[in-house]
């Protein structure tokens with residue numbers, strides 16, 4: 691058996707800083723679960739995405755998203771500043787590359803909350819990432835949550851539900867599925883997957 695070099699200790703694979711990607715259909719509760727988890731564990735670093743979507747009431751630039759113009763998004767993409775990006779229901783969204791890589795290099799676990807297309811791109815470029823799918827308890831409950839949130843007009847809800855059917859069908863591509871029946875339970879399970887504790 692090979693000896694452990696002096697000054698180092700064997701690190702079990704699960705103790706390494708990990709890139710966790712949380713995806714799932716619009717309205718399933720990704721932001722709610724992540725916010726709940728980070729209230730107790732603010733040390734979980736969540737990437738702030740850039741988007742061309744307009745802010746919802748209460749959303750702050752640099753906190754919930756970097757709200758950018760179409761031209762700014764074009765530049766971010768052209769300059770290779772995004773780790774991944776996608777068009778979703780009429781807007782573009784992308785993950786700023788440098789901030790994520792800096793955190794990972796510093797040994798900190800990183801969480802991305804992104805759509806299916808983005809998750810697939812991360813799987814290609816960073817195969818070590820753990821992909822977690824957040825599923826609704828049922829289709830009807832997903833529709834209730836998305837509609838009940840009251841943030842999108844009916845035609846945008848329709849677009850998001852069309853995307854949701856595609857996203858639900860892609861669940862087998864993910865490493866893990868969590869069913870969002872209870873925010874508290876899922877937040878605890880997600881925390882365990884991020885390797886923070």
Ligand SMILES: Nc1ncnc2c1ncn2[C@@H]1O[C@H](COP(=O)(O)OP(=O)(O)OP(=O)(O)O)[C@@H](O)[C@H]1O
Nearest residue numbers: 715716717718719720721722835839870871872873
């Ligand atoms: N476990 C749950 N039980 C009941 N309602 C929930 C649960 N989780 C989230 N919700 C509610 O569902 C709605 C959608 O949640 P949220 O905005 O977090 O979804 P999301 O997946 O982040 O959506 P999007 O991808 O569109 O940003 C919110 O009104 C939220 O309060």
Ligand SMILES: Nc1nc2c(ncn2[C@@H]2O[C@H](COP(=O)(O)O)[C@@H](O)[C@H]2O)c(=O)[nH]1
Nearest residue numbers: 739743775776778783784785803804805808
């Ligand atoms: N591919 C990416 N998807 C992202 C990113 N940031 C957010 N999202 C996803 O977009 C939809 C819609 O979000 P909303 O805030 O408008 O409701 C949702 O699935 C998010 O997870 C990103 O950087 N890249």
